[in-house]
Amino acid sequence: DTGVSQDPRHKITKRGQNVTFRCDPISEHNRLYWYRQTLGQGPEFLTYFQNEAQLEKSRLLSDRFSAERPKGSFSTLEIQRTEQGDSAMYLCASSRNGKAYEQYFGPGTRLTVT
Amino acid sequence: DAKTTQPPSMDCAEGRAANLPCNHSTISGNEYVYWYRQIHSQGPQYIIHGLKNNETNEMASLIITEDRKSSTLILPHATLRDTAVYYCIVRDSFGNEKLTFGTGTRLTIIP
Numbered sequence: 001d002t003g004v005s006q007d008p009r010h011k012i013t014k015r016g017q018n019v020t021f022r023c024d025p026i027s028e029h030n031r032l033y034w035y036r037q038t039l040g041q042g043p044e045f046l047t048y049f050q051n052e053a054q055l056e057k058s059r060l061l062s063d064r065f066s067a068e069r070p071k072g073s074f075s076t077l078e079i080q081r082t083e084q085g086d087s088a089m090y091l092c093a094s095s096r097n098g099k100a101y102e103q104y105f106g107p108g109t110r111l112t113v114t
Numbered sequence: 115d116a117k118t119t120q121p122p123s124m125d126c127a128e129g130r131a132a133n134l135p136c137n138h139s140t141i142s143g144n145e146y147v148y149w150y151r152q153i154h155s156q157g158p159q160y161i162i163h164g165l166k167n168n169e170t171n172e173m174a175s176l177i178i179t180e181d182r183k184s185s186t187l188i189l190p191h192a193t194l195r196d197t198a199v200y201y202c203i204v205r206d207s208f209g210n211e212k213l214t215f216g217t218g219t220r221l222t223i224i225p
Contacts, residue, residue, distance in 0.1 A: 004157070031211065042201055042215025043158060056211060091157050100211045101148055105157025 004106035006092050012112045013082055020078045021109045025094030032075050033103060034067055035091040036060065043091050049075060082113045118202045123220040132189040134219050136202030139183040145206050147178060148213070149187045151198040158201065158215070161187065197223045 005024045013019050025032045030051050035043035046065070047057045051072035061067075064082075069075040079086055089110050093103040119137040126132040138147065148163040162169055162176045164185070169176045175188040189196050201218040 033212070035213075040217070042199075042217055043213070045212035045214065048211050058212075093157065101146065101163055101205065101207065101213075102160045103158075103213060105159065107155070108157055 004092055004094055004104050006090075006106040006109050008109055009107060010110045010112075012114065015082055015084060015113055017082055018078065018080045019082060019111065020076050021090055021092075021111075023075045023077070023092030023106060025074070025092070026104055027073075028096065029094035029104070030072065030097050031095045031100060032069055033093040033095075034075070034077050035093065035105075037089040037091055037108070038087075046077075079111075082111075084113045087111055087113045118204055118216055120200075120202050120216065120219045122217065123222070125222050125224050126189075126192050127224050128194060129191055132192040132196065132221060132223070134187040134189075134200050134202075134221060135184065136187070137184045138202070138204045141182050141204050142206070144208060145204050147176065147182075147185050148203040148205055149174070149176065150201045150203065150213070150215070151196075152201070152218070153195075153198040158213075161200075192221075192223045194223050194225060197221060 007022045033048040034046040037043040045058050046061050047067050049069040052069050064080045067077045089108040091108045093105040095103045146163050146165050149161040150158040152158045162174050164176045178185045199218040199220050201215050
């Protein structure tokens with residue numbers, strides 16, 4: 001169990017630029033989740049995948065956001081035309097089939113939009 | 115998912131038991147209580163969960179009142195590494211994949 005990894009750990013970008021984050025889940029986990037966390041708040045759910053299928057998206061996930069998990073393994077989260085309000089920690093988590101309550105989180109990618 | 119209420123912060127002396135309360139007065143019959151914690155600069159970590167019986171694992175104990183309207187997470191012998199934000203989450207396990215975090219309780223263990 002090597003844990004959930006995320007890359008990059010930090011990203012600074014200028015408003016209007018596109019950014020892409022990567023998440024590698026625990027290898028035998030078929031469920032993968034993205035959350036966003038702003039300072040002083042708990043994580044907020046964005047979307048989740050079961051294998052390669054994206055099964056739920058939050059209303060927080062505007063049309064500038066897109067997530068993929070093409071082969072049911074790693075996932076990417078892309079933000080187009082970034083805005084200052086997108087500055088946050090983006091967390092990825094994974095879980096086993098049947099144990100969605102026990103989600104293993106990665107260290108997160110901290111995005112700063114200037 | 116039912117709403118939870120937690121104190122914003124608590125202190126506990128190292129070596130003592132830390133008791134973290136959570137109110138969930140609108141919990142429904144098929145909703146479980148889950149606890150996660152988030153140590154600074156890390157992602158959240160699952161601790162324990164329960165439905166109505168008290169639960170214990172290697173990390174903590176969970177005490178749920180008989181009416182299920184509140185619960186207490188107990189860290190029996192707190193260490194400095196237990197300093198973290200602790201989240202109480204109430205969640206319907208049927209077809210619900212997401213975790214809904216509140217603002218949690220910031221627990222500080224005092225040496």
